[in-house]
Amino acid sequence: MDPFYMAQVLVRLLPPLGLTMLLSLTALVIATPLGLVLGAWRAELSDQQPAARLIDTWVLIVRGTPILIQIFVFYFILPKLGLQTPLFVMGVGALVLNSAGYQIEIGRAAVQSVAKGQWEAALALGFDRRASLLQFILPQAARRMVGPVMNELSQLIKASSVLSVITLFELHKAAEAISSANLRFSEVIVVEGILYFVFIFGISLIARVFERRLSSAGGLADAGSFAR
Amino acid sequence: MTLLAANNLFKRFGSFTALDGVDLDLDRGERLVICGPSGSGKSTLIRCINRLEEPDSGTITIEGLPATDLQSLRRRVGMVFQQFNLFPNLTARENVAIGPRKLLGLSRAEADARAEALLDRVQLAGHADKLPSRLSGGQQQRVAIARALAMEPVLMLFDEPTSALDPEMIREVLDVMVELGEGGMSMIVVTHEMGFARRAADRICFMDQGRIVAMAPPQQFFEAPPHPRLVRFLENILGH
Ligand SMILES: Nc1ncnc2c1ncn2[C@@H]1O[C@H](COP(=O)(O)OP(=O)(O)O)[C@@H](O)[C@H]1O
Ligand SMILES: [Mg+2]
Numbered sequence: 001m002d003p004f005y006m007a008q009v010l011v012r013l014l015p016p017l018g019l020t021m022l023l024s025l026t027a028l029v030i031a032t033p034l035g036l037v038l039g040a041w042r043a044e045l046s047d048q049q050p051a052a053r054l055i056d057t058w059v060l061i062v063r064g065t066p067i068l069i070q071i072f073v074f075y076f077i078l079p080k081l082g083l084q085t086p087l088f089v090m091g092v093g094a095l096v097l098n099s100a101g102y103q104i105e106i107g108r109a110a111v112q113s114v115a116k117g118q119w120e121a122a123l124a125l126g127f128d129r130r131a132s133l134l135q136f137i138l139p140q141a142a143r144r145m146v147g148p149v150m151n152e153l154s155q156l157i158k159a160s161s162v163l164s165v166i167t168l169f170e171l172h173k174a175a176e177a178i179s180s181a182n183l184r185f186s187e188v189i190v191v192e193g194i195l196y197f198v199f200i201f202g203i204s205l206i207a208r209v210f211e212r213r214l215s216s217a218g219g220l221a222d223a224g225s226f227a228r
Numbered sequence: 229m230t231l232l233a234a235n236n237l238f239k240r241f242g243s244f245t246a247l248d249g250v251d252l253d254l255d256r257g258e259r260l261v262i263c264g265p266s267g268s269g270k271s272t273l274i275r276c277i278n279r280l281e282e283p284d285s286g287t288i289t290i291e292g293l294p295a296t297d298l299q300s301l302r303r304r305v306g307m308v309f310q311q312f313n314l315f316p317n318l319t320a321r322e323n324v325a326i327g328p329r330k331l332l333g334l335s336r337a338e339a340d341a342r343a344e345a346l347l348d349r350v351q352l353a354g355h356a357d358k359l360p361s362r363l364s365g366g367q368q369q370r371v372a373i374a375r376a377l378a379m380e381p382v383l384m385l386f387d388e389p390t391s392a393l394d395p396e397m398i399r400e401v402l403d404v405m406v407e408l409g410e411g412g413m414s415m416i417v418v419t420h421e422m423g424f425a426r427r428a429a430d431r432i433c434f435m436d437q438g439r440i441v442a443m444a445p446p447q448q449f450f451e452a453p454p455h456p457r458l459v460r461f462l463e464n465i466l467g468h
Binding site: 115117118120121122123124125126127128131135136139140 | 278280298299300302303305306307309311313314315316317326327330331372375376379
């Protein structure tokens with residue numbers, strides 16, 4: 001291990017790290033609300049409704065196939081259908097479809113885990129279903145989503161390394177390029193690993209602050225109107 | 229004067245008949261206790277009254293009018309559950325205030341004032357800022373009563389309100405209910421607390437297998453039970 005060489009590698013890996021961050025944060029910002037909202041909605045649908053079947057199929061496919069295959073579908077099949085998409089959009093799209101698939105399950109499970117009595121209390125007061133969901137069920141479900149969503153975020157960042165296969169010059173692709181050009185592997189791998197770790201660790205620190213705010217008394221419930 | 233009239237209610241769950249042709253009338257200010265063995269349809273009956281269950285057939289009118297929309301019906305009918313079902317992320321005050329504020333258009337100050345007054349009335353004046361998890365079962369159930377009262381209902385439904393409570397807390401909840409009845413509230417109470425029934429009910433009805441098989445004022449109900457199955461039920465429950 002040559003520290004000087006590692007420092008050089010580090011500097012060269014910073015721009016591709018930027019791309020990795022941009023890819024995964026963009027995907028995250030889209031996939032999390034999309035997945036959680038669809039999941040909460042799915043919890044309200046009966047199994048037979050067309051929208052429910054569509055959502056279930058999405059989840060089934062995402063869970064049942066490797067992300068590598070999902071990315072290749074975007075890369076090889078979309079252009080054949082006449083969709084010329086920039087690589088970045090393709091990469092984000094693949095990550096969103098994948099991650100939202102998992103987050104749908106997180107959202108659905110969290111909403112369904114709120115006790116039936118909470119629904120009944122809200123309905124008996126005279127709230128309609130929609131207001132009951134928004135006012136009482138979702139705030140309770142939201143806290144139960146934070147842990148699993150945090151977990152999914154780190155999965156998402158790691159999954160972004162697979163985008164190297166479609167020639168996106170993100171962190172992993174860049175690391176591969178450097179190590180095969182110089183035929184020195186260990187230093188590059190260690191630096192690459194450290195960069196992923198720092199990024200994921202940083203995100204999870206931010207998420208933990210968010211989680212603490214959610215679980216403090218009152219939390220998300222009726223945000224604003226009961227704020228004192 | 230009739231407040232509630234339920235006629236010929238039927239309700240099935242799959243092939244099981246939970247309500248098998250129930251008729252029930254309640255006068256304004258009347259306090260009715262419903263008892264009967266587990267599974268006899270007591271919860272189903274009162275849940276049909278505020279449409280947490282939809283009866284398969286039959287009619288229900290409140291104040292002479294059939295329910296036009298669910299939400300306005302439920303705003304006029306308060307319900308107290310066996311498991312309290314307080315909102316765990318809201319304080320006692322917020323639990324009570326949220327209905328009036330969101331549904332009746334009260335300002336926060338008005339809703340909070342109403343909540344404080346009601347918490348005072350159920351002997352919880354000092355507990356307004358506590359989350360439900362910091363309250364005992366009996367205190368939680370009294371918050372739940374205050375929460376239902378905050379909507380100023382014309383009728384209160386209680387589904388075994390003391391069945392989930394430790395014995396030493398049953399009394400404090402029943403006392404609040406007795407006082408509520410004495411104040412003129414129309415109430416239907418599913419309970420096996422026969423002491424409460426004797427003390428506070430105008431009529432007691434006995435359900436079995438989805439039907440009301442006996443209905444009488446307390447004195448007659450206990451001293452000359454009008455049905456053989458009721459006799460057996462009372463023997464079991466009063467431990468004779
Ligand atoms: N949602 C439901 N689905 C299926 N069966 C139900 C449902 N609710 C109640 N039942 C059945 O209906 C019967 C009457 O229930 P319930 O009204 O709760 O009785 P009680 O309150 O007198 O104990 C019970 O046998 C119960 O199992
Ligand atoms: Mg019951």
